[in-house]
Amino acid sequence: MKIVFLLIVVVAGTTEPGDELLFEDVFDCNKFALWTERQATSATRMNWEYQRDVTAYCLPKVVDNERMTIPSSHRTGAPGRDVENARE
Numbered sequence: 001m002k003i004v005f006l007l008i009v010v011v012a013g014t015t016e017p018g019d020e021l022l023f024e025d026v027f028d029c030n031k032f033a034l035w036t037e038r039q040a041t042s043a044t045r046m047n048w049e050y051q052r053d054v055t056a057y058c059l060p061k062v063v064d065n066e067r068m069t070i071p072s073s074h075r076t077g078a079p080g081r082d083v084e085n086a087r088e
Contacts, residue, residue, distance in 0.1 A: 004069050005029035005058040009036055012053045022063065025072035029058035
């Protein structure tokens with residue numbers, strides 16, 4: 001078993017059942033949540049205001065090790081944290 005992060009998107013108060021977007025890294029999941037809420041058109045360009053009736057957030061979830069997930073980009077560490085040295 002492993003812990004992953006599920007991207008939840010709520011439109012007009014409802015979530016649509018379907019495929020789950022599971023991320024290995026909470027920072028990557030939160031990045032996609034922000035891009036969804038702000039209607040990003042690229043990684044560096046998005047609306048400054050949030051969309052109306054659209055909310056996105058991430059929830060931790062335990063899944064089997066074989067479950068397909070979106071791999072970590074390895075470019076997202078906590079601010080001020082030396083990610084490379086922390087893994088050694």
